[in-house]
Amino acid sequence: MSPAPPASSTGPSMSPVRTCIGCRLRDQRSALLRVVLTVAESESRPGGVASGAGVQVRPDPRCRLPGRGAWLHVSLECLDQAIRRRAFTRALRVEVPGNRLDCDLVREYLSAHTTE
Numbered sequence: 001m002s003p004a005p006p007a008s009s010t011g012p013s014m015s016p017v018r019t020c021i022g023c024r025l026r027d028q029r030s031a032l033l034r035v036v037l038t039v040a041e042s043e044s045r046p047g048g049v050a051s052g053a054g055v056q057v058r059p060d061p062r063c064r065l066p067g068r069g070a071w072l073h074v075s076l077e078c079l080d081q082a083i084r085r086r087a088f089t090r091a092l093r094v095e096v097p098g099n100r101l102d103c104d105l106v107r108e109y110l111s112a113h114t115t116e
């Protein structure tokens with residue numbers, strides 16, 4: 001006798017599922033951080049590192065920023081994975097010279113929201 005566990009593998013439709021662009025695992029939206037791409041056309045940082053046209057990835061925990069977004073676990077490992085496999089440029093459909101995308105804001109956010 002093997003009682004089938006009443007595991008509802010089909011989650012409630014109330015909790016949307018997104019895919020983390022770092023580890024490629026799907027998780028509940030609440031466990032993921034939305035990141036969006038911003039382009040500062042006329043922003044000129046004094047003495048800053050020239051990174052193309054000022055393309056930057058920023059965290060959007062409230063899902064309020066417009067534009068194309070991607071989802072990432074609140075984990076620095078997932079961020080690093082996403083950077084390594086250039087998932088941002090694919091998910092956000094951006095081309096950055098040298099594949100150098102500015103993810104500092106996301107890294108700061110994750111550093112502040114992860115315990116380790």
Ligand SMILES: [Zn+2]
Pocket residue numbers: 020021022023024025072073075078
């Ligand atoms: Zn992940």
